[in-house]
Amino acid sequence: MITNDLPESILKATDGVAMPLERVSVQGTLRDFAAEITVEQHYRNPRPTNIEAVYTFPLPVGAVLLDLELDIGDRKLVGQVIEKQAAQERYEDAVTDGDTAVMIEISGPGLYTLNFGNLMAGETAVIRYRYALLLAWQGDRMRLVLPTTLAPRYGDPTKAGLAAHQVPENSLLVEYPFDLRLSIEGLLAGGEISCPTHTIATTHDEKRIVVTLGASDNDATLDRDFVLLMRGAHESSACVFDNGGAEKVVLASLRIPPLPKREERPLRLKVVIDCSGSMAGMSIAQARKAALEILNQLRPGDYFNFTLFGSTVEHFWENMVPAEARYISTAWKQVESLDANLGGTETGTALSAVYAMDGQDNQGTSTLTRLKTRLRREEPESRKDNEPTPQILLITDGQVWNHASIVREAVKSQHRIFTVGVGLSTVDELVGELAKQTGGACELVSPQEGMTERILAQFHRLRQPRVTLKGIKLGASVNWVTPLEKAVFAGDTVHAYAGISGSAPETVTLDAVDADGHVIRAEARVEESGWVDLPRMAAAARIDSSIVSDEDKLRLAIEHQLLTDRTNLLIVAERSDKTEALPELAKVAHMLPAGWGGVGQGHAIAASCMLSMGDLPAFLRKCSYGEMPESRRTTRFSTCTPNDSGCRDSTPHDFIANLCASLPNVQNLEGLPTTVEALEDYGLPTAIANALREISAEGWSERVIVAAFLMAMTSMKSLAAEFPREFSRLVLANWKRTDMSQILLDRIGALISGATEMDWRFVAS
Numbered sequence: 001m002i003t004n005d006l007p008e009s010i011l012k013a014t015d016g017v018a019m020p021l022e023r024v025s026v027q028g029t030l031r032d033f034a035a036e037i038t039v040e041q042h043y044r045n046p047r048p049t050n051i052e053a054v055y056t057f058p059l060p061v062g063a064v065l066l067d068l069e070l071d072i073g074d075r076k077l078v079g080q081v082i083e084k085q086a087a088q089e090r091y092e093d094a095v096t097d098g099d100t101a102v103m104i105e106i107s108g109p110g111l112y113t114l115n116f117g118n119l120m121a122g123e124t125a126v127i128r129y130r131y132a133l134l135l136a137w138q139g140d141r142m143r144l145v146l147p148t149t150l151a152p153r154y155g156d157p158t159k160a161g162l163a164a165h166q167v168p169e170n171s172l173l174v175e176y177p178f179d180l181r182l183s184i185e186g187l188l189a190g191g192e193i194s195c196p197t198h199t200i201a202t203t204h205d206e207k208r209i210v211v212t213l214g215a216s217d218n219d220a221t222l223d224r225d226f227v228l229l230m231r232g233a234h235e236s237s238a239c240v241f242d243n244g245g246a247e248k249v250v251l252a253s254l255r256i257p258p259l260p261k262r263e264e265r266p267l268r269l270k271v272v273i274d275c276s277g278s279m280a281g282m283s284i285a286q287a288r289k290a291a292l293e294i295l296n297q298l299r300p301g302d303y304f305n306f307t308l309f310g311s312t313v314e315h316f317w318e319n320m321v322p323a324e325a326r327y328i329s330t331a332w333k334q335v336e337s338l339d340a341n342l343g344g345t346e347t348g349t350a351l352s353a354v355y356a357m358d359g360q361d362n363q364g365t366s367t368l369t370r371l372k373t374r375l376r377r378e379e380p381e382s383r384k385d386n387e388p389t390p391q392i393l394l395i396t397d398g399q400v401w402n403h404a405s406i407v408r409e410a411v412k413s414q415h416r417i418f419t420v421g422v423g424l425s426t427v428d429e430l431v432g433e434l435a436k437q438t439g440g441a442c443e444l445v446s447p448q449e450g451m452t453e454r455i456l457a458q459f460h461r462l463r464q465p466r467v468t469l470k471g472i473k474l475g476a477s478v479n480w481v482t483p484l485e486k487a488v489f490a491g492d493t494v495h496a497y498a499g500i501s502g503s504a505p506e507t508v509t510l511d512a513v514d515a516d517g518h519v520i521r522a523e524a525r526v527e528e529s530g531w532v533d534l535p536r537m538a539a540a541a542r543i544d545s546s547i548v549s550d551e552d553k554l555r556l557a558i559e560h561q562l563l564t565d566r567t568n569l570l571i572v573a574e575r576s577d578k579t580e581a582l583p584e585l586a587k588v589a590h591m592l593p594a595g596w597g598g599v600g601q602g603h604a605i606a607a608s609c610m611l612s613m614g615d616l617p618a619f620l621r622k623c624s625y626g627e628m629p630e631s632r633r634t635t636r637f638s639t640c641t642p643n644d645s646g647c648r649d650s651t652p653h654d655f656i657a658n659l660c661a662s663l664p665n666v667q668n669l670e671g672l673p674t675t676v677e678a679l680e681d682y683g684l685p686t687a688i689a690n691a692l693r694e695i696s697a698e699g700w701s702e703r704v705i706v707a708a709f710l711m712a713m714t715s716m717k718s719l720a721a722e723f724p725r726e727f728s729r730l731v732l733a734n735w736k737r738t739d740m741s742q743i744l745l746d747r748i749g750a751l752i753s754g755a756t757e758m759d760w761r762f763v764a765s
Contacts, residue, residue, distance in 0.1 A: 191232030310342020
């Protein structure tokens with residue numbers, strides 16, 4: 001039996017063949033401070049050949065993938081977490097042996113890729129996955145987001161660490177039915193519930209509220225994230241412990257109380273608005289409404305500026321300006337005509353320009369030319385004395401790939417960044433992390449939510465003093481505790497896990513202090529938990545923190561069966577009806593999020609063309625290589641020297657690109673080279689070719705030597721990533737059809753490892 005808990009995702013195909021995914025069902029339970037979600041995907045192979053279904057899907061930020069199951073035929077298979085490299089090798093072995101295998105791996109921040117090898121022609125299967133996440137109050141509101149689709153993102157996904165087969169795709173021609181059932185229990189059942197993204201129906205009893213999709217959403221599809229809002233006046237602080245082992249695991253979920261009244265300091269606010277093409281339609285309308293409300297919230301004494309960005313960066317003024325009527329009026333006129341017409345999403349470039357805006361004349365900063373010609377007025381002198389700390393309010397859909405570098409630069413800037421994520425498929429990994437890592441706050445707003453309310457909430461935080469958490473007191477012997485957030489605000493929930501020895505404490509206390517020295521305290525009674533996944537959730541939090549070593553992170557992941565960047569989830573199902581044919585790749589495309597980029601029915605054909613452009617094979621994207629550092633150049637073979645006029649450069653990368661480009665059909669073993677001469681035709685240097693011929697003279701079959709050479713090349717850590725995965729699989733299948741001599745493989749591997757760039761120079765014919 002395979003147990004499979006995967007988030008809503010879409011199988012992808014680039015050749016126009018019908019998608020394997022048929023429908024998706026979601027069930028879950030929300031209780032007090034946690035949610036457990038189970039997703040069931042039904043799919044069928046519509047092709048006449050066996051396929052490998054691959055899809056990359058999102059999970060909610062902070063979610064922990066717990067279980068994976070596969071129902072195929074009359075069998076149920078359960079997934080196992082093992083070390084990443086071992087999982088990948090076992091998966092490839094199973095696929096090339098003709099068995100069925102399922103593997104899930106982390107492919108990027110908030111992204112997971114499921115690989116389902118050898119789903120036979122006409123075969124059906126169900127993949128089921130379960131994940132859990134902690135819920136957090138922001139003021140009197142709690143927001144649950146269940147991602148269902150991925151929008152196209154700006155930039156190069158391979159630079160974000162995704163392999164070619166993991167890169168998600170979108171299509172306007174696919175549609176996936178979606179149904180949902182959530183049970184809301186405990187304290188949450190006493191609050192108000194609403195859904196801004198879907199029509200819902202609710203039924204009540206004494207203990208719970210059951211939420212399903214309403215009658216008007218009976219034909220719901222995976223074209224938007226599902227958002228559920230819960231409101232209540234509960235002071236819902238809680239602390240629970242697991243009593244199942246020698247070390248008790250404690251989870252403290254504490255809500256920060258209101259801060260003492262204080263005089264609010266003026267703001268120094270830099271408003272940054274995404275005007276790239278992906279914001280067209282609903283998203284730019286949301287951004288426009290947010291910007292107008294921001295202008296409404298400025299007060300005398302505040303300083304502000306607006307920056308618009310896409311492929312270019314345009315400031316309303318070069319410096320910060322006072323919140324006076326003339327500047328607010330000018331900004332208002334420009335904001336009313338805000339449009340998504342600035343091209344690509346260069347978020348990092350825009351923020352770097354904004355960091356440099358310090359109130360002084362900044363000749364290097366770009367300006368909004370059309371505004372300068374309209375205003376034709378002098379800008380005010382910058383305010384230099386007793387200036388408040390500059391803060392950024394960023395409004396964007398977050399649809400970029402380079403999250404990590406943007407967040408790193410934001411932390412270095414020492415700006416406090418507040419974010420407003422707009423649209424029906426916001427990239428929370430960007431807007432959430434930017435706020436979290438810089439001490440700001442994030443608000444996600446779908447088109448049907450109240451933008452005014454969310455801007456008011458952000459301004460309330462912007463004018464709050466910075467609150468520093470001093471630590472949690474448990475009244476017990478603490479072995480470890482997970483790190484606390486960098487910044488919190490009144491009404492927010494703080495989660496922390498701890499491991500304790502001895503008796504469980506009776507109460508837990510969280511102390512914090514604001515910028516004026518006021519002490520703030522949150523408390524809760526400690527109760528025993530019935531949540532069986534509490535120790536696993538605690539282990540996941542420790543792995544994500546810096547409190548344990550890399551070695552312990554791997555140990556915890558294996559011990560608690562957790563998917564991490566060091567582990568994969570794997571299922572191998574041996575088949576009696578093994579196939580000799582390698583599977584065709586079937587990447588299942590995501591539905592395009594509703595309203596993305598302003599795409600409507602009239603834009604369908606143009607958008608489809610836009611999405612398909614640039615979908616080049618991986619090997620074509622890897623044909624440009626820089627020079628190897630001079631310090632690494634040494635000579636082993638003496639074919640020629642750099643000064644020989646007949647020599648031209650060839651590198652292993654050129655050889656790989658030539659080899660892969662010649663084999664468009666990666667299911668056909670007959671296409672692989674079988675002679676050393678054929679390898680030379682792809683760019684193998686004569687010296688290395690002659691070394692292989694010497695091995696052949698010892699009695700080894702030339703076909704086996706070539707198979708071993710290709711196997712060694714695709715297995716080398718320094719080169720493996722440059723081969724498309726399907727090509728490496730073809731090489732493995734070919735090697736398995738020999739006697740697989742480890743002695744020969746090691747010998748040729750040593751030959752390749754000992755070669756340097758100088759070895760790859762050869763005389764041009």
